[in-house]
Amino acid sequence: MTTMRFGGRTFSNGDLPSAVLSELSPRGVHGTSGRSRAYLRKDAARSWNRAIRQVRSETGLDLTVRGWNRSRAEQELFFFQRYRRGASSPFRDYRFYRGVKYGRVSGAAAAVPGFSNHGWGLAVDVNDFGGVGEFGNARRVKAYPILKTYGWTETEGRRVSEPWHLVYDPAADRAKGGGKPRVTKAPRRKPTRPPTIKRRSRQRAWVALWREFLTAEKGSDPGTGTAFDGTLHDATTQWQKRHDLEPDGIVGPKTWYTATSGVRTGSRGSAVQIAQRIGGLRGSAVDGVAGSVFASRWKQIQRWLGVEADAVIGPKTVAALIAKG
Ligand SMILES: [Zn+2]
Structure with missing residues (x-):
């Protein structure tokens, strides 16, 4: 002890x-x-x-x-609610208390009383x-x-x-001895809102990026060329249907954000380029390779969104983007 x-x-x-x-x-x-x-x-x-x-x-x-x-008694109460003497633990969580083996049978892990x-x-x-x-x-x-x-x-x-x-x-x-510590606030960044493109849109770079993205997607045939034509429109509605979006063939922020789903540090491809643009990168920085700049930008965006800053564009990040972006 x-x-x-x-x-x-x-x-x-x-x-x-x-x-x-x-x-x-x-x-x-x-x-x-x-x-x-x-x-x-x-x-x-x-x-x-x-x-x-x-x-x-x-x-x-x-x-x-x-x-x-x-108190020790409260710790024991807590421990015995979750751990049983000699029990087999579905969590494979075994602890020794006073020389006896206990297995956790319910609840979250708890410290051995006294520790x-x-x-x-x-x-x-x-x-x-x-x-x-x-x-x-x-x-x-x-x-x-x-x-x-x-x-x-x-x-x-x-x-x-x-x-x-x-x-x-x-x-x-850092506040010991009185006074208020300085919180070094981690930087935050508002995502750059992507434009809405649809049939006959003239934003060539974004149209090209969207077509490239769909080309890489399974089961999509967005055609070729530089125009947002009927083929691209149809491929868009089909992709939207598969991703529970309104299948209107209009590529707005919600569709762009959904397209970045799953991108993380180390990812490559056109979904990364979309994420890089939303991260405020431009020109040659939009290279489709999610490296350290991508990671720091997206951590800043995630802080702004109020989700975990891990540079992984998971479901929570996408939902927050759609809600606030
Ligand atoms: Zn606790």
């Missing part, structure tokens, strides 16, 4: 004396009920209270928690920060960069796919 020293006292996990704890603000709005009082080790509580004030002033979000300091950062009064579980694995949750995407500057780390939460679980690391707290 390890112990910790803080504030001139020594204590063990799950057994923090009230003298080293402070309450989280606002008082009495925490827990799943929204009426509990929450406590952390004094330095973590002070940092959290400052951090959420800045989150509120910069993003308008009010953060509350449903997990905070956890949780909740037991050190250093972890919070934030309300409405996304479900399992949902690190792109819009509230979290807005608030976390600020929390991070106050020493709230996500490494452990990422390891167990829990976006809500944050751990305080005093060494990472």
